[in-house]
Amino acid sequence: MSARIIDGKALAKKVRRELKARVETFAETHRPPGLAVVLVGDDPASAVYVRNKTRGCRRAGIEHFDHILPADTSQQALIELVDRLAADQRVDGILVQLPLPAHVDARAVLARIPADKDVDGFLPENIGRLVVGEPGFVACTPAGVMRLLDEAETPLEGAEALVIGRSNIVGKPMGQLLLARNCTVTMCHSRTRDLAAHVARADVVVAAVGRAEMVRGEWVKSGATVIDVGTNRVGDKLVGDVEFAAAAERARAITPVPGGVGPMTIAMLLSNTVDSAVRRLGIS
Ligand code: GUN
Numbered sequence: 001m002s003a004r005i006i007d008g009k010a011l012a013k014k015v016r017r018e019l020k021a022r023v024e025t026f027a028e029t030h031r032p033p034g035l036a037v038v039l040v041g042d043d044p045a046s047a048v049y050v051r052n053k054t055r056g057c058r059r060a061g062i063e064h065f066d067h068i069l070p071a072d073t074s075q076q077a078l079i080e081l082v083d084r085l086a087a088d089q090r091v092d093g094i095l096v097q098l099p100l101p102a103h104v105d106a107r108a109v110l111a112r113i114p115a116d117k118d119v120d121g122f123l124p125e126n127i128g129r130l131v132v133g134e135p136g137f138v139a140c141t142p143a144g145v146m147r148l149l150d151e152a153e154t155p156l157e158g159a160e161a162l163v164i165g166r167s168n169i170v171g172k173p174m175g176q177l178l179l180a181r182n183c184t185v186t187m188c189h190s191r192t193r194d195l196a197a198h199v200a201r202a203d204v205v206v207a208a209v210g211r212a213e214m215v216r217g218e219w220v221k222s223g224a225t226v227i228d229v230g231t232n233r234v235g236d237k238l239v240g241d242v243e244f245a246a247a248a249e250r251a252r253a254i255t256p257v258p259g260g261v262g263p264m265t266i267a268m269l270l271s272n273t274v275d276s277a278v279r280r281l282g283i284s
Contacts, residue, residue: 035063039068050066052266056269094117163185213232
């Protein structure tokens with residue numbers, strides 16, 4: 001195996017350490033940054049995400065306001081809660097964990113989050129800001145991927161970058177972030193005709209399709225950097241969207257699953273929350 005393994009756990013730890021120091025300085029003259037987390041129902045994966053998010057807050061010195069609600073909570077009750085959090089001066093970020101139960105229109109609930117508290121970067125206003133290059137919140141997973149690419153000293157200027165997956169929360173913002181760094185970006189998705197040919201051309205591959213080992217190692221261009229956003233459960237193992245061992249034979253650097261992108265996502269959420277507090281209270 002020749003690729004450098006990009007250690008997302010170590011980088012997330014470094015980011016969290018820097019944030020903790022920032023939070024301590026900030027809290028000397030202001031209240032601590034605050035994140036409100038809303039979880040509806042008992043989806044086990046969501047419960048784990050939310051637990052990790054609140055633990056991350058606690059460790060960084062960020063105040064967290066947890067709202068764990070039953071699955072039959074009405075849309076109206078959720079809207080009223082988000083409206084209260086929107087007006088709450090202690091709250092710098094509001095995160096409504098997705099998916100919401102089927103009887104709730106997630107868009108209608110998310111639309112109540114003010115753009116300047118949208119630390120998930122999910123609202124059209126923040127996505128639009130990213131597209132036109134104005135400051136705003138960037139979705140946490142793609143923001144984490146950019147940090148990993150930089151950590152691996154990936155040349156991006158003029159590089160052929162391939163994003164596999166076109167979700168609103170990963171693929172689309174990912175493409176924009178790479179474009180902003182002067183990559184030539186290709187977006188592939190479930191209807192793409194010859195994925196192998198696109199992968200073979202790419203200097204940078206970001207795989208975010210949610211299908212175990214769909215990207216074959218033998219497709220990867222020699223010297224490419226590969227970031228694997230996938231976390232697919234296969235039996236009792238977690239595997240990525242990329243066939244790791246074979247890809248690592250050819251890549252210059254690659255993220256593992258687990259221990260690559262995952263830890264960075266929460267670190268970026270904490271970072272967005274601290275940025276929000278600093279922006280809202282008008283200091284740096
Ligand atoms: N569900 C899965 N990932 C996420 C995320 O990053 N944010 C929210 N709000 N919900 C999610």
